[in-house]
Amino acid sequence: MKAVWRGLPLFCAALMLAGCDLAVAAAPGAPSTAKVPLINITDLYHPPQDPGDNFDLIAAYALPEVDLRAVILDVTDGFRKPVADVPGMHPDPDGPRDPGFIPVTQLNFIFNRSVPCAVGPFTQMRSPEDKMLDVPAFQQQGVELILRVLRESTEPVEVVSFGSARPMAVAFNREPELVARKLRRLHLCAGSTEPGFVEWNVQLDPRAFVRLLRSKLPIALYPCATRDGPFAYSPHNCYWRLPDLRFVERMHPALKAYLAFAFGRLPRADFLRAVESEAPAVWMPEQLARPHNVWETAVWLNVANRKLVRRADGSHRMVPVVEVRSDDTVLPNELRPCRVEVEDPGEVRFKLTPEPSNILIYDRGDPRQNEAALRDALSAWYVSIRP
Numbered sequence: 390m391k392a393v394w395r396g397l398p399l400f401c402a403a404l405m406l407a408g409c410d411l412a413v414a415a416a417p418g419a420p421s422t423a424k425v426p427l428i429n430i431t432d433l434y435h436p437p438q439d440p441g442d443n444f445d446l447i448a449a450y451a452l453p454e455v456d457l458r459a460v461i462l463d464v465t466d467g468f469r470k471p472v473a474d475v476p477g478m479h480p481d482p483d484g485p486r487d488p489g490f491i492p493v494t495q496l497n498f499i500f501n502r503s504v505p506c507a508v509g510p511f512t513q514m515r516s517p518e519d520k521m522l523d524v525p526a527f528q529q530q531g532v533e534l535i536l537r538v539l540r541e542s543t544e545p546v547e548v549v550s551f552g553s554a555r556p557m558a559v560a561f562n563r564e565p566e567l568v569a570r571k572l573r574r575l576h577l578c579a580g581s582t583e584p585g586f587v588e589w590n591v592q593l594d595p596r597a598f599v600r601l602l603r604s605k606l607p608i609a610l611y612p613c614a615t616r617d618g619p620f621a622y623s624p625h626n627c628y629w630r631l632p633d634l635r636f637v638e639r640m641h642p643a644l645k646a647y648l649a650f651a652f653g654r655l656p657r658a659d660f661l662r663a664v665e666s667e668a669p670a671v672w673m674p675e676q677l678a679r680p681h682n683v684w685e686t687a688v689w690l691n692v693a694n695r696k697l698v699r700r701a702d703g704s705h706r707m708v709p710v711v712e713v714r715s716d717d718t719v720l721p722n723e724l725r726p727c728r729v730e731v732e733d734p735g736e737v738r739f740k741l742t743p744e745p746s747n748i749l750i751y752d753r754g755d756p757r758q759n760e761a762a763l764r765d766a767l768s769a770w771y772v773s774i775r776p
Contacts, residue, residue: 424456425547425692426573428538430509432463432552432593433489436654438481443492443651444771445551445685447644450500451774454693454709457504458538461531462488463552465593466511478592491660492651498661499643500776507534509556513593517600520562535560536567545573549688553593554579558600569606576688577601578611582625584736585616591735602731602748609691609724611751612737613684620682622756625739627688629760631681636768638677641775642667652676686763687751690722697722697762705765720762721754 429449433442449457464487467475471484493506509531510524521532535556539546550557557575561568579590579598590613591598601608613628615621620628637648649668650660653676657663690697695707698717705720713719726746727739739750753759 426456426458426542428459428548430461430550430556434486435489435491436486437651440651448689450496452693459534460493460506461556462508464488464511495647495664507531514596517596521559531556532559536564539571547573549576551578554597554601555594558597574607574609576609578688580612580737581614582612582623583616586614587735588614595735598735599731605747607747609749627684629683629763634677639772705762707766723752724749725752
């Protein structure tokens with residue numbers, strides 16, 4: 390969800406990724422040393438529309454449980470203009486901006502990786518069944534990369550979606566049997582917990598959101614908002630708030646420089662040398678003192694099969710299942726079966742069910758307890774990353 394800034398996403402793990410050719414992780418809840426094959430769909434721009442997206446992408450590279458196979462840049466053409474003109478959405482006067490190839494390249498450089506990256510269609514689907522075969526060839530590459538990764542993988546692949554649902558919906562429309570066979574689960578971070586508010590990611594392409602929720606695909610739904618908007622709290626939406634970003638000062642120098650490049654909108658052509666340099670001090674006091682809105686942490690916890698725990702000393706951490714201690718209290722971060730009805734504008738009604746369902750919905754229990762725990766655990770993880 391974006392509301393000018395979607396803010397700081399997610400969390401990152403402590404260790405560098407090792408290889409990237411292992412099998413998919415075991416069933417949720419079961420310990421596993423295998424990596425999860427993953428496609429990351431993100432509305433990451435450069436310069437950023439929301440620097441939180443730059444934070445978010447670190448998780449995909451740094452989590453040792455994740456085998457990042459591709460980054461798909463979800464772009465809406467109106468946001469590429471000096472002042473955005475997307476109907477019904479924030480005018481975003483801080484453009485122009487383009488797809489975030491530069492931050493992806495920077496993280497490939499920092500983590501010594503070669504993760505492929507491509508862009509999806511810039512315009513909305515004309516119908517839920519639209520294959521978008523007539524968009525320019527450059528904008529076809531993201532959908533083609535999704536299908537190629539699925540086709541070539543020997544194991545089912547997880548997909549996370551933090552922008553519009555368009556790239557995944559178009560991929561499904563083009564090759565429904567392939568997607569149904571090779572998709573382990575789509576983690577869809579979008580929507581509201583009930584009708585009354587059409588959330589940002591849904592507004593980006595309502596037909597794409599509707600197409601996926603009416604399919605039979607395995608989907609984990611993480612609503613970003615409630616009927617009261619994107620900054621409200623409920624057990625089933627994933628929003629929480631960080632009071633500041635001062636922990637960034639203690640992060641690895643290359644990652645701190647990467648974030649300074651994004652937050653500071655640095656006008657440097659040598660964007661790789663920029664992450665080898667010391668982060669400029671001028672950006673830190675103002676940027677790091679700001680509170681930040683977060684939506685995506687729950688997705689990464691579930692993709693990596695990690696647990697949010699309160700330790701006996703009162704601290705909170707995000708740990709692999711095998712590292713949960715006997716005196717830890719495991720806090721809720723569940724995916725529960727539900728039945729979903731979705732209206733054409735993208736408004737959702739869901740009802741929990743004891744029966745199996747292809748759609749699961751996020752449940753964090755007490756949202757304020759969840760927020761307090763994540764404020765502690767998130768900063769600890771980011772500071773621990775060593776590329």
